[in-house]
Amino acid sequence: MKKQNLMIINSICGDGGVRAYHPMWQLTLTNFHEAEPIVRRDFLPHVHTLFELIVPVGPQYRCQLDYRELAVPSGNFLLIQPGQHHIDHLSPEERFLCMHFNLRPENSSSLLKQLFVPGLPPEKQIAPIPFPGVLSDLLDLSVRHRKEKLPQFFFDQIFLSVLQLFLGAYPAGYLLQNPDQETGRGQTYYRIYRYFESCIARGRFSVRDFCANMKCSSRTLNRICNEYFYSPPHRAFQDYRMNCTLRYILENPGVSVKEVSARFHYPNPFYYSRLFRKRFGFAPSRARYELDVHASDGTKD
Known part of the structure; x- marks a missing residue:
């Protein structure tokens, strides 16, 4: 089991030529599941209280974010931050992975609220996945975490490494230099x-x-x-x-x-x-x- 976990960590955290974003954060993953809608419908309008990372499993994921209609193609991801208004456009053909989490600066009790620079259009929150195979590794690790009772902090740390790589996929100037400051x-x-x-x-x-x-x-x-x-x-x-x-x-x-x-x-x-x-x-x-x-x-x- 330990060898398998190390393989997963290496596949996620290996450099692979991808720029990573490395602030000192603590992450708590509160929910990770695959959504498979059974009917075509809009989910209820809601304002986010946590960060949410969404990755299409099907051909695309569609939603309205801060009143902008978005389509996230396969091979890309969407990061939503607290305070944003969101409506999922659900469809049976469009499955997606959904991860809710919060972030806090290391040695701080204050949650982060914002990662993107103010005024960034919602469509700019879509970016390409750095490692396409990383999501299947994460899903596999999630199953093991549930079934084999891996410590929560272990999974949180792995997902934090993944998040840092994903954030590295955004062009320079999209992310706040000091995201722990309230804005x-x-x-x-x-x-x-x-x-x-x-x-x-x-x-x-x-x-x-x-x-x-x-x-x-x-x-x-x-x-x-x-x-x-x-x-x-x-x-x-x-x-x-x-x-x-x-x-x-x-x-x-x-x-x-x-x-x-x-x-x-x-x-x-x-x-x-x-x-x-x-x-x-x-x-x-x-x-x-x-x-x-x-x-x-x-x-x-």
């Missing part, structure tokens, strides 16, 4: 994200407290929330919380509706299920089936 849109969204996460943790939300946290008037807060979430503050938080429950269900196979309801501080499972169905059009118990999410061990729920 513009990323800074504003991250403050909202932190506040929403704290509300979820304590099970309480207040517009007045939200205004105090953002240090702005209720009028300004309404403008900000409509800009980022297309809703007033209270609705923005409720939609964000509901989206978090969906992500939690997709990332935790077998979790019960009762557990999800309690974790996210809904009054009871019936109330939560009713709100979930109203927002997504199906029951929480059918989320993985409706969205056809495959676990990283290759099995289908």
Whole structure:
């Protein structure tokens, strides 16, 4: 097993003539799966809270990113950063690998929010894959991680090496020289994200407290929330919380509706299920089936 892992690391981290991007970061991979849509449909509009790396397995991957229509051809990848507005255009012919992760500077508790220079068009976030064979190696390692209980930090470090090589595929001037510094849109969204996460943790939300946290008037807060979430503050938080429950269900196979309801501080499972169905059009118990999410061990729920 150790020899196999070393082979995978060498295939991923070998220089191969590819420029790498080498900041001092810590990475946590929160989700890695292959999406195989069963119907042609748009996934729900959402604003990212994590980084997401998307790689087509089929001929292409299509989406809308910050209101720009994108097509990512096979052999390329798309990196999405926190704060960006995203709609997946799903199709049975267009499978893709999807990896969610967060980044933080080494020896820091602050998450990174932005890698690309401000104002970079979304289509410039598409770049060629440095090593076409690396994804099959990663998927294989993901299976072993799940089945053979490799330490999480081991997999995180390998994926960080992969990410650095992928970032090296971008032309000079596309990436921030100091990405750990908060800038513009990323800074504003991250403050909202932190506040929403704290509300979820304590099970309480207040517009007045939200205004105090953002240090702005209720009028300004309404403008900000409509800009980022297309809703007033209270609705923005409720939609964000509901989206978090969906992500939690997709990332935790077998979790019960009762557990999800309690974790996210809904009054009871019936109330939560009713709100979930109203927002997504199906029951929480059918989320993985409706969205056809495959676990990283290759099995289908």
